[in-house]
Every structure is written in structure tokens, then in C-alpha cells.
Amino acid sequence: MKFGPKTTATAAVIGSALMLTACSGGAGASGTAPQAASAALTIGTTQDVRSWDPAQAHVGHLLQPYQAAYDTLILRDPDGKLSPMLATEWKYNTENTKLTVDLREGVTFSDGAVFDAAAAKANLDHFREANGPQMAQLKSVEDVKVVDADTIDIELKAADPALEYFLSQAAGLMGSPEALGTEGIKTEPVGSGPYVMDKAATVKDSQAVFTAREGYWNKDLQKYQKLTLKVLTDPTARTNALVSGQVDATLLDPKTGKQAEGAKMILAANEVDWQGLILFDRDGKANPALKDVRVRQAINYAFDRKTILDQVLLGQGTPTSQPFGKASGAWTEELENYYSYDPAKAKALLKEAGYENGLTLEVPGIPDFQTQISVVKQQLADVGITLNVGAALTNTFTSDIAAQKFSSMYFSLFQGQPTVAIDQIVSTQALYNPFKNTSSDLQADIDAVRNGGDKAPELAQKVNKYVVENAWFAPLFRVNQMYYHNAKVDVVPQTQQAVPSIYNYSPAK
Structure with a gap:
């Protein structure tokens, strides 16, 4: 089946920096010769994949490895635009409840299926x-x-503006149907992607090695003959590996980044997450003080965001008062500095709310954010709020959040597409809204986003404004992902993604 000229894919592909060699169903398998096909690329990663079954794929750092072996239905370009990949065209029905997807022909999986x-x-x-x-x-x-x-045809229970985005992420990864669910695919991926695993050279929790797959349908995306993902959990180890030439690119932090810059490594910075306090208990179920919007607003006015950013993260980021990022479309200039640093106003609001003598917040400890939490604790104390830091989060933290164990916490959260962010932190189904706070106005705004089609980002600005004005959170800053590489490789950051997609690396020109 082929659509007419006005399709989602056709509009998305124009101007794409990574346009595929052929966007119709008749894509040639040969394509053009890959640039520097004999070159090798070694990437330092933060952790290994637990299972290579595509259904077990994650996002952020853990999406990148799957891209070596698996194509997605839709390709997400570095700037976030969606382009054809295994899907050549796609189109919604009038109600946005059915997505008809036309698929590329002439593609096989690495097992021949x-x-x-x-x-x-x-x-x-x-x-x-x-x-x-x-x-x-x-x-x-x-x-x-x-x-x-x-x-x-993908039939939906209700309109979902994020579906196309998800089909460029974990949900869109395509594996051989003959391998899905088998024991073998857990340790060796079987996809239609640009690379195949070299099982003999791959060592669990140490490195995954891939070689270019013969006959891959799009040679423009297959830029290396050999690809190695080297697992280095410690940032100091990643820094040393980059500086010594063991890896060509890796994720660091502001402190280790200074060493990398001293060795003339190149920074590809990208703001992906925001850090700050999540004030979960807005109805005051566990902490009555948090029910009063003036208390939540006072918490926001207590922070000198720029000073914290400069002291803790060496200025690598942007102070902000809003949880939605610029690339989402829900970001607005008026909300960027909505809460200025104003301790006097914070104290006045606390007095109005009946907490002139102070109040206490309880947060869990976060090993990676000990310094941030200590600075937050001091600045809250300056306006009369005591921050008690409890036991550190464990690997059960998501279930603990869902069980309403925490009334607030300091955390770092992804700034994704509007409906992705809403379903992560705002809606009553969101993990980071465990007390299921809402209002009729907010729900109406969320429903408008879900049914808004192309206008969803603009409509999400009202959701953003609601949660900022009602101080659901106390964002401090958007944080730079400190991704460094050497001069042998060119790297383009991937918007709203912690590390670049595999396709964003190429031999330096």
C-alpha cells in the first residue's frame, strides 16, 4: 500500500540532515559506499545491556546499543524530526486513533528472515x-x-501524539520474528540493523563488538566497519580511556570534562534533563505543609539557581523554573525565570501560610546528587525550611515512589516530547505523580494536548504554565550532557537524548 503525496513521513523527511538514500518502498539495498568503511569506532558506555531482546530495550544511554543491531520503524534525526526508516510512510485516520504504516520492502534480518x-x-x-x-x-x-x-494498521484505544516518537525509540526496534522470545536473542541480537555482533569478541559487562553487516539496505547509515561499545561504569575510567585513546567518544561530567578538555578532547554539549525538587505531595497527604501552594512557591523562591549551577556543575547548564525543555515546544520564555532568587519573598509566603516558625521536608538520599542536596539543604535552611535527608534510594525506588513512600525528592528527569513528559511527571498515570494530583482545568489541558495533533506542543504550554504557577516542582537547572570525543570522529548530539544515536557518528573529515 502506498499513500498519496501528503503523508507524515513525506513532510518530516524534507530538510533532514540524515535523509535516507531512498525513502520509498523501493529503496535500493546497495545505496552508496559507506564513508571510510574500513574505519573502527569505539564508544565508552556507562553500563551493559541486560538482554538483547528488543522488547527489553530502554531509553537514553541504553537505547544506543540496540541501534547497532536493530533498525526502528521511524528514524529520529539529531534535531528531533521524524524520517522514514523501516516505515516509509505513515498516516493517521481523521480521529487519530489508527496509524496506517507502509513498510520498506527488500529488507531482511541478520538470520535471513x-x-x-x-x-x-x-x-x-x-x-x-x-x-x-x-x-x-x-x-x-x-x-x-x-x-x-x-x-x-496500529489501532489505538485513544489518540496518542507520542506514538510516532515511540516508534523511533524502544517500541520501534524490529527483531527477527523467528528469534523473538528465544533464549538466544538475550545474548546475541538478531535484527535488520547496520551491524551484527561479533560473539567471540564480545564479553559481558566489558565490551560488545559489532561488524558491518553485508547487504545492509542503507549504506549511508553504516559508517564503520567495526563498532565496539566498551563498558566503563566509572566516569574517571571513561576519562582516562578517552584521553589515552582506548575509546573515541564517551559521556563525562563537568569535573572530568576539564581533564578531557585539557587533553584537547571535543565537547558535544546537549541539555537533556532538568534537576531539582519534585514536590510530590501537593494534596498534603503525608506532609500537610505541601498542600499550600504558598509553601511550594516559597521553596522555589529560596534557590539561587545560578550560584548552585556554577558551584556544583561548573556552570554546565541553564537555570530554569520550568520542567519542560525547549525542544518539547511546551517551553515558554515567560516561565524560564518565573521564580527568581528572593529569600525575603519566600519567608513572607511561609508566614502567610502559617509556617513562620518553619517546616520540614523529607527527601531520600541520592548518591549521585549528594553535593546538590547539601547546597539545597543550606538554601532552604536560610528561609526556615529544614531538609531531612533519609536513606539512599535503592533499586526498588520506582516502586517506592509509586507506593507514595516519598513526599518530595531531589532528582534528575528527562525533558521529552510534551505527551512523554506529561505521562512521566504530570498525568495521574505518571510515575512521578504518585499521589495522583490533578484538577479539572489541568485534566482539560492534558486532554487537549492528547487530541491536539500537530498543535500538541503549543497546547502543552498551558500544562507547563499550570504546574509552574502551582509549584508542582522546584526545577533548578537544565543540565548539559557532557559528551566528549576525539578528533578522529565527528559527533552530532541527539536532541532530548542522553547520548548520540549510533547514526550521529562519522569519521572526521
């Missing part, structure tokens, strides 16, 4: 059933139906 509509359905069904970490990406999907050999 054919990619077609049945394979795409098998992957999407498997993702929905496999209980992976990003299973919620397809929570809006009611059913996937095969229309013909190269077309599927």
Missing part, C-alpha cells in the same frame, strides 16, 4: 507482552493488524 507486515506485527505484539522497561510506550495500542504484505 524477511521483514514484512507480519514481522512488524510480531515485534509490536511482543513488545506489548514482554514486560520490558519501556512497555508503557505502547500502552495506547489496542491492536496491530496486517493489511497486506507491506502495510500494518
